[in-house]
Amino acid sequence: MGALLGVVPFFAYTTIFLGIPTLIVVFGAFLDGSGRPTLGNLSALAQPQIVSAFVHSTVLSAVTAVLGAVFGALLTYAVSTAREGGLLRRLVTSLCGVLAQFGGVTLAFAFLATVGAQGFITLWLQKHGIDLAGSTWLYEPYKGLVLVYTYFQIPLMLIVFLPAVEGLRPQWREATESLGGSTWDYWRHVAGPILAPSFAGAMLLLFTNAFSAYATAFALISQGSPIIPLQIGGTLSSEVILGQENVGKAMALGMVAIVAVVMTLYAVLQRRTTKWLGP
Amino acid sequence: MPATRTPTSDTAARSGPGQGVAVTLTDLRRSYGSIHALDGLTLDIAPGEFVALLGPSGCGKTTALRVLAGLEDADSGRVEVGGRDITAVPTSARDMGMVFQAYSLFPHMTARQNVEFGLQLRRIPAARRRARVADMLDLVELSDHANRYAHQMSGGQQQRVALARALAIEPQVLLLDEPLSALDAKVRVQLRDEIRRIQLEVGTTTLFVTHDQEEALAVADRVGVMRAGNLEQLASPHDLYARPATPFVADFVGLTNRLHATVEDDRAQLMGTWVPLLPGSTRRGAAFVLIRPESIAVTADPAGRATVVTASFMGSTGRLHAVTESGETVLAQIDNDTVATFNPGDKVTLVPRPNPALAVAAEEDT
Amino acid sequence: MKPRAARRRRQSIFRVTVVALIGLFFALPIVSMIEFTTRAPGGGRTLDVWATLFDVGVIDADYPELKTGILASAGLTLLTVVIMLFLLVPTMTWVRLRLPALRRTVEFICLLPLTIPAIVLVVGLAPVYAWVAYFLGESSIWLAFAYVVLVLPYAYRALDAGLSAIDVKTLAEAARSLGAGWPTVMWRIILPNVRTAVLSASFLSVALVLGEFTIASLFSRDNLQVAINQLGHRDGSLAIAAALAALILAFIVMVAMSFVGTGRRSHRPEEN
Numbered sequence: 001m002g003a004l005l006g007v008v009p010f011f012a013y014t015t016i017f018l019g020i021p022t023l024i025v026v027f028g029a030f031l032d033g034s035g036r037p038t039l040g041n042l043s044a045l046a047q048p049q050i051v052s053a054f055v056h057s058t059v060l061s062a063v064t065a066v067l068g069a070v071f072g073a074l075l076t077y078a079v080s081t082a083r084e085g086g087l088l089r090r091l092v093t094s095l096c097g098v099l100a101q102f103g104g105v106t107l108a109f110a111f112l113a114t115v116g117a118q119g120f121i122t123l124w125l126q127k128h129g130i131d132l133a134g135s136t137w138l139y140e141p142y143k144g145l146v147l148v149y150t151y152f153q154i155p156l157m158l159i160v161f162l163p164a165v166e167g168l169r170p171q172w173r174e175a176t177e178s179l180g181g182s183t184w185d186y187w188r189h190v191a192g193p194i195l196a197p198s199f200a201g202a203m204l205l206l207f208t209n210a211f212s213a214y215a216t217a218f219a220l221i222s223q224g225s226p227i228i229p230l231q232i233g234g235t236l237s238s239e240v241i242l243g244q245e246n247v248g249k250a251m252a253l254g255m256v257a258i259v260a261v262v263m264t265l266y267a268v269l270q271r272r273t274t275k276w277l278g279p
Numbered sequence: 280m281p282a283t284r285t286p287t288s289d290t291a292a293r294s295g296p297g298q299g300v301a302v303t304l305t306d307l308r309r310s311y312g313s314i315h316a317l318d319g320l321t322l323d324i325a326p327g328e329f330v331a332l333l334g335p336s337g338c339g340k341t342t343a344l345r346v347l348a349g350l351e352d353a354d355s356g357r358v359e360v361g362g363r364d365i366t367a368v369p370t371s372a373r374d375m376g377m378v379f380q381a382y383s384l385f386p387h388m389t390a391r392q393n394v395e396f397g398l399q400l401r402r403i404p405a406a407r408r409r410a411r412v413a414d415m416l417d418l419v420e421l422s423d424h425a426n427r428y429a430h431q432m433s434g435g436q437q438q439r440v441a442l443a444r445a446l447a448i449e450p451q452v453l454l455l456d457e458p459l460s461a462l463d464a465k466v467r468v469q470l471r472d473e474i475r476r477i478q479l480e481v482g483t484t485t486l487f488v489t490h491d492q493e494e495a496l497a498v499a500d501r502v503g504v505m506r507a508g509n510l511e512q513l514a515s516p517h518d519l520y521a522r523p524a525t526p527f528v529a530d531f532v533g534l535t536n537r538l539h540a541t542v543e544d545d546r547a548q549l550m551g552t553w554v555p556l557l558p559g560s561t562r563r564g565a566a567f568v569l570i571r572p573e574s575i576a577v578t579a580d581p582a583g584r585a586t587v588v589t590a591s592f593m594g595s596t597g598r599l600h601a602v603t604e605s606g607e608t609v610l611a612q613i614d615n616d617t618v619a620t621f622n623p624g625d626k627v628t629l630v631p632r633p634n635p636a637l638a639v640a641a642e643e644d645t
Numbered sequence: 646m647k648p649r650a651a652r653r654r655r656q657s658i659f660r661v662t663v664v665a666l667i668g669l670f671f672a673l674p675i676v677s678m679i680e681f682t683t684r685a686p687g688g689g690r691t692l693d694v695w696a697t698l699f700d701v702g703v704i705d706a707d708y709p710e711l712k713t714g715i716l717a718s719a720g721l722t723l724l725t726v727v728i729m730l731f732l733l734v735p736t737m738t739w740v741r742l743r744l745p746a747l748r749r750t751v752e753f754i755c756l757l758p759l760t761i762p763a764i765v766l767v768v769g770l771a772p773v774y775a776w777v778a779y780f781l782g783e784s785s786i787w788l789a790f791a792y793v794v795l796v797l798p799y800a801y802r803a804l805d806a807g808l809s810a811i812d813v814k815t816l817a818e819a820a821r822s823l824g825a826g827w828p829t830v831m832w833r834i835i836l837p838n839v840r841t842a843v844l845s846a847s848f849l850s851v852a853l854v855l856g857e858f859t860i861a862s863l864f865s866r867d868n869l870q871v872a873i874n875q876l877g878h879r880d881g882s883l884a885i886a887a888a889l890a891a892l893i894l895a896f897i898v899m900v901a902m903s904f905v906g907t908g909r910r911s912h913r914p915e916e917n
Contacts, residue, residue: 101856
């Protein structure tokens with residue numbers, strides 16, 4: 001019993017700063033402005049701009065997850081063939097560690113400097129007759145945001161996927177060769193199937209990452225809230241229509257539900273992977 | 280042994296396709312910077328023969344095996360199998376079965392699928408494949424584990440499946456890279472006998488790499504002791520043990536005493552007796568004679584010139600450590616039932632038996 | 646060429662090409678930032694913007710929000726790391742030693758923030774922070790409480806790896822049998838042996854805190870990223886320079902961490 005005292009600080013802290021907020025979101029979604037139970041917030045989710053925001057968020061996250069996964073996997077494989085402990089590996093891995101955490105504001109500004117109205121590329125293209133300054137493509141979810149999000153998806157893919165690729169034993173390749181298999185046979189029958197769960201899992205993680213992102217879009221988009229995180233942010237900062245105070249919590253709950261499903265799938269895939277690629 | 284098989288021990292009978300071909304390695308050299316992994320290695324393996332490469336870490340035995348497999352390129356030298364020069368042939372075309380020290384099996388496939396893999400790659404029709412896989416799993420006595428995955432099997436079982444997988448494709452050569460080193464001692468002994476039994480049945484030319492001399496002596500037709508990239512001696516287990524060609528071999532294989540003696544032509548005077556010497560020994564002067572523990576007779580003798588230090592009961596034999604008058608420590612093998620009669624401090628007489636031993640000059644002691 | 650050497654060459658070419666191409670994709674925005682912040686009014690290059698950034702006097706006088714942001718983030722980094730370490734290291738050690746049944750629960754709680762996006766956390770934290778403001782005031786430094794939660798998954802993983810690598814039980818029992826009290830065990834026995842993991846967890850926390858924007862912004866408090874964002878409305882070049890500087894700082898922190906040597910070394914059977 002006395003031993004339990006030792007973990008009280010931890011549980012107290014996480015209850016206050018993690019547990020209670022979670023409960024507030026979960027229960028608040030079902031309460032109206034005066035604290036009475038209601039399903040009104042949930043039905044408010046059916047409003048067109050909110051539905052569209054969910055759709056945009058999901059599609060944006062899915063697309064950038066796939067792009068990040070594919071290009072990230074290529075990069076991961078390339079890095080894995082480099083010497084362990086060598087310079088290339090160290091630099092690339094550190095760089096990816098930073099870029100994956102790339103604060104939204106910094107990233108947004110970086111892209112403004114590149115393809116924004118006064119951006120480096122924009123000006124360069126203008127010299128060659130292509131005018132981008134007029135368009136708002138950077139602020140549209142399926143053009144600008146996709147490009148910008150990919151910027152932190154690819155590094156995250158490397159960080160998450162590299163351990164799996166490194167877990168491929170050289171003996172498996174050598175065994176395939178000695179049994180008469182070509183490089184294609186190896187990838188099709190051995191490495192591909194073995195890496196598939198990790199690849200899928202990593203892609204799911206990328207989805208969650210993009211889905212939850214707020215800062216980047218906030219810094220880039222000044223008008224409107226095309227994705228869910230921005231919608232939620234809107235309910236916190238601007239004036240809220242009477243009776244709609246807790247719609248933000250309903251949206252938050254919706255987000256959590258989607259993310260929870262994805263993360264559960266991820267956990268299932270992880271267990272499969274550790275069985276095969278474990279020490 | 281499965282009833283459907285008859286063991287073949289006749290080399291001529293094993294001339295079926297992909298079985299029992301001769302292997303020749305000629306003057307293989309491989310360096311990594313200033314390290315010579317292979318230093319002019321030349322080795323001939325007869326059809327159906329089981330050769331073990333034995334040596335300490337870094338002697339080049341694994342490199343030799345991998346060059347034969349095509350997993351590594353030699354800087355120079357030739358590899359011939361069945362009379363054909365395959366030095367430039369890629370691994371996938373060499374038709375060799377390989378068993379690794381660890382991580383042999385594909386983790387995402389069952390035992391059956393693992394064994395089947397090589398046959399699938401060769402586009403063998405499904406029915407024949409199934410029959411062959413069943414045969415192979417039978418051969419390694421793991422038929423009821425066919426649907427298990429690697430992580431559900433013990434280390435020994437995994438290696439047996441790996442062996443089945445390697446043999447399923449009827450390879451010209453079987454290569455085993457320290458297959459038992461990662462296993463428990465008891466499993467190791469059981470499995471090495473299994474491997475030998477299977478190899479005799481199937482008749483494939485085999486190269487087996489190990490650092491465990493007992494293992495090499497127990498299973499091989501011939502053993503090659505390697506050191507610093509080349510062979511010190513290639514001989515039958517018995518010859519290697521009883522007639523070592525160099526001090527290194529004498530030391531590495533089995534236990535050896537190094538005792539001071541004076542050499543005169545082909546015999547040496549040791550502990551008051553003349554001991555015949557092996558060819559390759561030094562011919563005169565002060566020398567060390569390398570003599571086996573079982574070649575020293577021990578008798579309790581109050582007037583003896585040696586003193587017992589310890590007498591240990593080893594199970595099937597006994598071991599006795601004694602110190603001579605001149606201060607040398609001698610290890611002798613004694614009967615397990617006389618061990619108890621010797622106590623530390625007892626006086627004994629040590630007499631070397633007249634088995635030929637190797638003598639190495641005192642200054643060039645390696 | 647021998648088949649093996651040919652394959653190694655092909656791999657090298659592939660590796661260099663892929664890394665170069667993707668490297669280009671990533672270098673472009675960074676190069677653009679440098680280009681943008683070094684533009685001189687009449688054409689040509691100037692380092693004026695950068696000079697301004699590092700001129701403490703000018704920042705103090707003309708860009709107080711940037712100064713506030715930098716100071717706030719510095720304090721936040723420190724407080725977050727301190728709280729994180731004091732909260733996690735004793736707890737994780739204690740669980741390993743005396744309450745192994747709770748290990749899964751603690752792990753679950755620590756990994757939970759991965760499933761709760763920062764934006765969602767903010768919604769739920771708003772009422773909690775109303776209380777925090779009531780007791781402790783409105784200073785930005787109290788954001789650290791929320792930051793510790795954000796940092797939990799990464800810190801937990803790093804510390805877990807470090808604690809797994811040493812035999813906590815044996816060390817603690819040996820120390821206790823020699824008469825050490827629990828604080829001594831933690832401070833003088835366990836902590837020095839998980840130094841690498843502690844550093845790793847700390848570095849990860851620093852990187853995260855420096856990059857955090859969402860919570861600070863929505864609670865209308867100051868931190869580095871919020872300041873940079875505000876600055877962006879006023880002086881684009883300076884803001885971009887500040888952002889790039891923060892990024893480079895985070896990169897240096899990460900490279901430093903890679904040399905602290907936290908990687909798991911894969912075990913390969915010895916080559917002979």
